[in-house]
Amino acid sequence: MRLFGKKQRKGPHLDRDDSLSAKPVLSRLVKVERADDGNIVLQIPRRDNAMVRAVSRVFHVTPYRKVALDQVGTFVIELCDGKHTVRDAVDKLAKRFKLNRREAEVSTSTFLRSLARRSIIGLVIEGDDGPAP
Amino acid sequence: MGSSRASDGKKSYKTFAWQGISLTVPSAWDLVFTKGNYEAGHVRLADPTSPRLEMRWQTGRADGSPGDTVGSYLAKLSKKARKEGTELAVQRGLKLASPVEKEVECFRWVAERQALAMLSRCRRCRRVVHLHLLGDADERLRGLARTVFASLRDHPEGETHLWQFLDVKLRSPVGLPLARAKLQAGCIRMTFSRRATRLEFVRASLAEIVLADRDLAQWFREFYRKSLKRRTFSVQAARVKGHSGLEVEGRPWRLVNPLSLVGRRRMLRAACWHCEQTNRLFICSLDGAQKEADLFEPALQGFTCCEGRREAAGAGR
Numbered sequence: 001m002r003l004f005g006k007k008q009r010k011g012p013h014l015d016r017d018d019s020l021s022a023k024p025v026l027s028r029l030v031k032v033e034r035a036d037d038g039n040i041v042l043q044i045p046r047r048d049n050a051m052v053r054a055v056s057r058v059f060h061v062t063p064y065r066k067v068a069l070d071q072v073g074t075f076v077i078e079l080c081d082g083k084h085t086v087r088d089a090v091d092k093l094a095k096r097f098k099l100n101r102r103e104a105e106v107s108t109s110t111f112l113r114s115l116a117r118r119s120i121i122g123l124v125i126e127g128d129d130g131p132a133p
Numbered sequence: 134m135g136s137s138r139a140s141d142g143k144k145s146y147k148t149f150a151w152q153g154i155s156l157t158v159p160s161a162w163d164l165v166f167t168k169g170n171y172e173a174g175h176v177r178l179a180d181p182t183s184p185r186l187e188m189r190w191q192t193g194r195a196d197g198s199p200g201d202t203v204g205s206y207l208a209k210l211s212k213k214a215r216k217e218g219t220e221l222a223v224q225r226g227l228k229l230a231s232p233v234e235k236e237v238e239c240f241r242w243v244a245e246r247q248a249l250a251m252l253s254r255c256r257r258c259r260r261v262v263h264l265h266l267l268g269d270a271d272e273r274l275r276g277l278a279r280t281v282f283a284s285l286r287d288h289p290e291g292e293t294h295l296w297q298f299l300d301v302k303l304r305s306p307v308g309l310p311l312a313r314a315k316l317q318a319g320c321i322r323m324t325f326s327r328r329a330t331r332l333e334f335v336r337a338s339l340a341e342i343v344l345a346d347r348d349l350a351q352w353f354r355e356f357y358r359k360s361l362k363r364r365t366f367s368v369q370a371a372r373v374k375g376h377s378g379l380e381v382e383g384r385p386w387r388l389v390n391p392l393s394l395v396g397r398r399r400m401l402r403a404a405c406w407h408c409e410q411t412n413r414l415f416i417c418s419l420d421g422a423q424k425e426a427d428l429f430e431p432a433l434q435g436f437t438c439c440e441g442r443r444e445a446a447g448a449g450r
Binding site (some may be wrong): 016017020070071072097098099100101102103104105106107110 | 161163164165181182183299300318319338339341342345411412413
């Protein structure tokens with residue numbers, strides 16, 4: 001019986017091959033703009049919960065949170081179009097930045113996992129109806 | 134199934150070397166797990182889809198013949214399979230390799246996956262190496278197993294250990310054991326040490342991004358901030374291995390190392406360079422007693438950047 005903490009939501013179980021074949025797609029709620037250096041800045045909407053509302057009464061809170069990406073992040077985000085798979089992104093990243101494939105796979109999957117956890121991207125899995133919003 | 138699942142001799146191969154053991158493996162296999170030291174340890178190599186090779190070694194302990202060890206290993210495996218309700222088929226006494234100066238036993242087991250394995254014991258160094266080549270139950274692995282098993286070298290031939298993995302190729306002196314291996318995406322750092330002597334190899338990726346807003350000397354000073362603490366040192370621009378680089382020489386402050394006044398001098402030597410072909414930054418450094426300064430040059434020569442890449446491309450053709 002769970003006494004403390006939130007009940008954890010269970011997502012679909014993906015093995016390594018499924019994960020590499022998934023197609024990442026950027027959430028429609030996230031706005032993309034370019035910085036002066038050509039890198040992408042993501043504007044992520046803040047959650048509308050009690051905590052944010054309480055803080056926004058005292059401080060000025062913008063409705064969007066900005067995340068400035070570096071060159072590698074920009075390269076990967078540009079491939080999150082629902083057409084390229086994670087495997088494509090790994091291969092292209094390894095080729096573009098002359099990385100070892102294993103290095104590219106670890107860094108790409110870690111980055112995409114962190115984006116997915118924040119609902120910035122969804123993953124289209126073959127046979128799936130569509131990405132999470 | 135990935136293209137790395139080579140079962141014929143036409144695929145490209147490369148050398149994998151770790152803790153004095155070297156093997157020839159398909160090019161798509163890379164290191165994914167390491168544990169242990171020179172005396173005993175375990176590494177795993179995987180292709181882009183699944184684990185392909187497990188290697189365990191033990192030095193100095195040689196109880197019984199390889200046949201006895203294989204027997205007890207297979208007995209444990211069968212017991213485990215029975216508990217899990219898995220059917221296990223075993224074949225022993227396979228003739229897959231007969232390396233010189235080694236007692237070997239080759240065997241195969243098939244369950245949901247299959248493994249072709251070799252247990253070898255070196256007559257010269259008494260090192261026991263257990264290789265497990267993994268594949269799908271219906272995969273043809275024998276040709277590949279013959280190539281991999283026959284290429285096993287379990288002790289260094291000269292005064293240095295070869296280390297070759299994840300496109301890194303370096304040589305360390307035999308008497309200087311690996312103290313720390315930091316294998317991160319983007320930065321690989323191998324530190325060998327004995328008492329106060331420390332030899333370090335660093336390879337950092339994404340050089341064009343790292344050097345976008347600073348030069349090599351600034352990056353080196355930031356990256357090596359801790360190692361350069363409480364030291365007098367000079368950084369000079371130089372050509373290193375045909376690339377633009379830096380040569381660093383230094384010594385601890387006299388207050389930190391008062392024994393230098395009675396002849397026990399310590400020194401720091403390092404070389405740092407930017408290899409444009411591989412888009413990587415390299416550092417080779419030696420921090421230790423003055424009398425061990427001659428370890429530096431061979432270590433620097435043994436740390437390859439783009440030479441290894443050219444060799445690999447040639448082998449793949």
